[in-house]
Amino acid sequence: MLTPMVLLVLALAAGVYMAWNIGANDVANAMGTSVGSGALTLKRAIILAGIFEFCGARASLGKATRIAESSPASSPAASAVLDIVSTTKGMLPPRMTTTQRDAISTPATGLLIWNTTLAVLQHHDGTAWVTIGPGYTTHIAQFPALAEDLVTGVMGARPGTPVGESGEHGAFTAI
Numbered sequence: 001m002l003t004p005m006v007l008l009v010l011a012l013a014a015g016v017y018m019a020w021n022i023g024a025n026d027v028a029n030a031m032g033t034s035v036g037s038g039a040l041t042l043k044r045a046i047i048l049a050g051i052f053e054f055c056g057a058r059a060s061l062g063k064a065t066r067i068a069e070s071s072p073a074s075s076p077a078a079s080a081v082l083d084i085v086s087t088t089k090g091m092l093p094p095r096m097t098t099t100q101r102d103a104i105s106t107p108a109t110g111l112l113i114w115n116t117t118l119a120v121l122q123h124h125d126g127t128a129w130v131t132i133g134p135g136y137t138t139h140i141a142q143f144p145a146l147a148e149d150l151v152t153g154v155m156g157a158r159p160g161t162p163v164g165e166s167g168e169h170g171a172f173t174a175i
Contacts, residue, residue: 008047011050011051012046012047012050092114093112093113094112094113095113095114096113096114096115096116097116097117098115098117098118099117101113101115107124107129109124109125111123111124118131121133
């Protein structure tokens, strides 16, 4: 038969395990404040933190997280872990220099960052960092004569020349 002490130890172990996997910073912050102010002893805070973390992790197990600026009636997308909803604000990925980006050991495939050195959005494809979208526009703006020489000299394009096989990308005007 399980005694209350064994149940408590099992609850704490499960809480620590789940906290390790999903993070327990909020619970730790709340308990730290309570212990610091003398409202709880350290022993009671540890027990409560374990119980709260276990209950919170159990309640949210397998559910998507939704961050919304307002409260729309729709539920999170079933295939999404995180569903962000806003009609007036955007999302900022982590911003870092190329040196900081390169210091990430074994970046996950799909990892997304804003490279402040190059001013481009990049993701890791499992092998290398890849720029999303045309990351070369700044260089064309800095060297317009060189860019135009390349387009006219290498491609033989003159103003009015269709871009693409049938002009589906417009016509070359000037850089």
